[in-house]
Amino acid sequence: MSSSPIQIFTAAMPPGEASQYEPNLVRNTTTVLPPKTAEEGYHLSEDIAEDAITWLETHRSLAPDQPFLMYWASGAIHGPHHVPKEWADRYAGTFDDGWDAYRERVHARAIEAGWIPADAELTERHPDMPAWDDIPEDERPFQRRLMEVAAGYAEHVDFQVGRLLDEIERLGYDDNTIVMYMWGDNGSSGEGQNGTISELLAQNGIPSTIPQHIAALDDLGGLDVLGSSLTDNQYHAGWAWAGSTPYKGMKLLASHLGGTRNPLVVRWPARLSPDQEPRTQFHHVIDVVPTIYEILGISLPETVNGFHQDSIDGVSFAYSLADPSAPGQRRTQYFEVMGSRSIYSDGWMASAEGPRLPWVPGLPPGIKTWTPDQDRWELYNLDEDWSQARDLAVEHPEKLEQMKELFTIEAARNDVMPVGGGLWVAALHPEYRLSTPYSKWEFSGTTTRIPEFCAPALGNKPNVVSMDLTLPERANGVLYKLGGAGGGLTCYLDDGYLTYEYNLFLIHRTLIRSAEALPAGDTTLEVRTTYVEPRPAGPLNITISGNGTLLAEGIVPVSAPLLFTANDCLDIGRALGGAVSLQYRDKMPNAFDGTIHGVRIAYLQSP
Numbered sequence: 001m002s003s004s005p006i007q008i009f010t011a012a013m014p015p016g017e018a019s020q021y022e023p024n025l026v027r028n029t030t031t032v033l034p035p036k037t038a039e040e041g042y043h044l045s046e047d048i049a050e051d052a053i054t055w056l057e058t059h060r061s062l063a064p065d066q067p068f069l070m071y072w073a074s075g076a077i078h079g080p081h082h083v084p085k086e087w088a089d090r091y092a093g094t095f096d097d098g099w100d101a102y103r104e105r106v107h108a109r110a111i112e113a114g115w116i117p118a119d120a121e122l123t124e125r126h127p128d129m130p131a132w133d134d135i136p137e138d139e140r141p142f143q144r145r146l147m148e149v150a151a152g153y154a155e156h157v158d159f160q161v162g163r164l165l166d167e168i169e170r171l172g173y174d175d176n177t178i179v180m181y182m183w184g185d186n187g188s189s190g191e192g193q194n195g196t197i198s199e200l201l202a203q204n205g206i207p208s209t210i211p212q213h214i215a216a217l218d219d220l221g222g223l224d225v226l227g228s229s230l231t232d233n234q235y236h237a238g239w240a241w242a243g244s245t246p247y248k249g250m251k252l253l254a255s256h257l258g259g260t261r262n263p264l265v266v267r268w269p270a271r272l273s274p275d276q277e278p279r280t281q282f283h284h285v286i287d288v289v290p291t292i293y294e295i296l297g298i299s300l301p302e303t304v305n306g307f308h309q310d311s312i313d314g315v316s317f318a319y320s321l322a323d324p325s326a327p328g329q330r331r332t333q334y335f336e337v338m339g340s341r342s343i344y345s346d347g348w349m350a351s352a353e354g355p356r357l358p359w360v361p362g363l364p365p366g367i368k369t370w371t372p373d374q375d376r377w378e379l380y381n382l383d384e385d386w387s388q389a390r391d392l393a394v395e396h397p398e399k400l401e402q403m404k405e406l407f408t409i410e411a412a413r414n415d416v417m418p419v420g421g422g423l424w425v426a427a428l429h430p431e432y433r434l435s436t437p438y439s440k441w442e443f444s445g446t447t448t449r450i451p452e453f454c455a456p457a458l459g460n461k462p463n464v465v466s467m468d469l470t471l472p473e474r475a476n477g478v479l480y481k482l483g484g485a486g487g488g489l490t491c492y493l494d495d496g497y498l499t500y501e502y503n504l505f506l507i508h509r510t511l512i513r514s515a516e517a518l519p520a521g522d523t524t525l526e527v528r529t530t531y532v533e534p535r536p537a538g539p540l541n542i543t544i545s546g547n548g549t550l551l552a553e554g555i556v557p558v559s560a561p562l563l564f565t566a567n568d569c570l571d572i573g574r575a576l577g578g579a580v581s582l583q584y585r586d587k588m589p590n591a592f593d594g595t596i597h598g599v600r601i602a603y604l605q606s607p
């Protein structure tokens with residue numbers, strides 16, 4: 001390898017739950033608006049593939065002799081599942097017989113292909129998870145289409161990866177470029193619970209029914225709308241369970257494989273011959289960096305610019321690339337998320353399911369008094385039981401106690417304590433979510449793209465928004481909006497009429513509208529939000545006045561206690577990102593045609 005500096009490219013990526021059609025992209029510290037709309041054919045996976053290809057071409061032109069490091073991470077298939085209809089249509093009918101039957105087919109094919117051992121057992125469905133036969137007949141088309149969209153989404157991003165590999169080959173970098181393709185950031189996700197058109201409903205703990213979702217979907221255009229920018233859909237947890245065949249686990253279950261095991265493909269034509277034999281050594285994603293370091297002969301510096309560097313916990317798996325049967329060199333690894341946890345050591349794995357099943361809506365019974373000591377632990381010998389199908393806790397109690405003690409040691413060493421701490425905000429205290437420390441703000445009339453975590457919590461805290469405006473005759477346009485198409489709130493003018501809309505994750509919309517058009521001229525507009533009942537998800541009272549005169553008022557019956565999106569923003573004077581209101585979706589960004597001289601926002605002291 002050359003000793004020249006390594007060129008680094010990282011694709012600008014949003015957080016999870018980002019719309020793949022209307023993402024809030026950031027390059028370094030600068031907001032980057034998508035180059036076109038969803039209607040014009042935009043999709044994030046395609047955009048970041050094209051961006052990476054452009055970077056490769058520039059690198060080839062300016063520094064062809066220097067090595068490079070590219071980290072490329074798509075949104076797929078994290079929720080929401082967004083993909084053009086033609087990709088989902090490729091899978092029409094593929095999943096008609098449901099997740100139980102599909103899982104059996106996948107298990108048989110995986111054994112036939114040699115990806116899993118022939119004696120790997122197909123684990124049983126959790127008793128709290130519905131069977132396909134439990135799904136009412138009139139709801140099955142909805143559930144099938146959710147999985148068709150997910151499958152199309154997965155193939156679509158694989159296609160983009162193929163484009164990148166083709167470009168590397170075209171530029172002459174193919175032979176000596178190491179490619180590590182990790183398929184997934186975790187196991188397939190049960191966060192869609194019973195199937196949803198707006199994924200953040202579940203994370204806000206707001207109960208809903210499948211008929212509600214189907215009814216709202218029908219208003220948007222029916223099943224063909226799933227996967228489009230109009231929805232933030234995520235499939236039923238039964239499909240996530242099937243997607244982790246043959247394991248019990250899925251995302252948010254750190255206790256069982258399926259939630260923590262992902263495929264990794266390594267390609268290096270100069271050193272590795274194509275080899276279909278899976279490596280079975282136990283390794284973790286933290287092992288990727290030390291593997292690259294070993295291959296390149298790089299040592300971790302003890303200090304950088306005078307700052308002592310933490311050690312790297314990972315263990316290189318370079319040894320396994322040339323020798324599939326080499327003994328594994330990672331001895332121990334802990335896992336924990338929201339109280340679900342496990343510990344691996346020398347072929348054994350001890351697991352505690354934790355207090356929360358990701359597919360079960362609402363708060364688990366007893367969660368307010370739960371402690372980790374209450375959990376039952378299971379024990380598995382992975383060398384003999386690939387899929388954690390046979391619990392050996394009763395047969396080997398001493399081994400289980402040894403593993404539990406090892407978990408405590410590893411958890412303490414890696415700052416995991418308190419176990420289950422992630423539940424404090426997500427399940428019990430959404431009011432303590434990550435947020436800005438401020439309680440008052442002053443914005444200009446052109447402020448845009450403030451991420452929701454950094455913006456005032458207009459949708460779930462008592463607040464007042466005061467705006468100094470100059471209105472033209474029959475004014476139009478967005479005054480402000482928070483959130484996106486899947487959920488949010490907005491205040492806008494339509495032919496002079498003032499409208500406040502609260503979009504509760506597509507299943508319910510509250511519209512509060514002035515009785516008369518606002519006259520032209522200078523106006524101080526005030527939107528006041530107060531609690532009807534001070535509780536999470538409780539109703540909100542909205543009053544809107546202009547120059548001290550009441551213009552409109554109403555009640556939002558259910559509010560979003562946590563947040564509307566993880567990626568969309570507060571925008572003033574226009575609506576970038578997703579359209580909170582369908583009323584102006586075809587006019588986006590629906591910029592206000594008057595003047596906003598200033599915006600003042602302050603939290604009110606709750607009673």
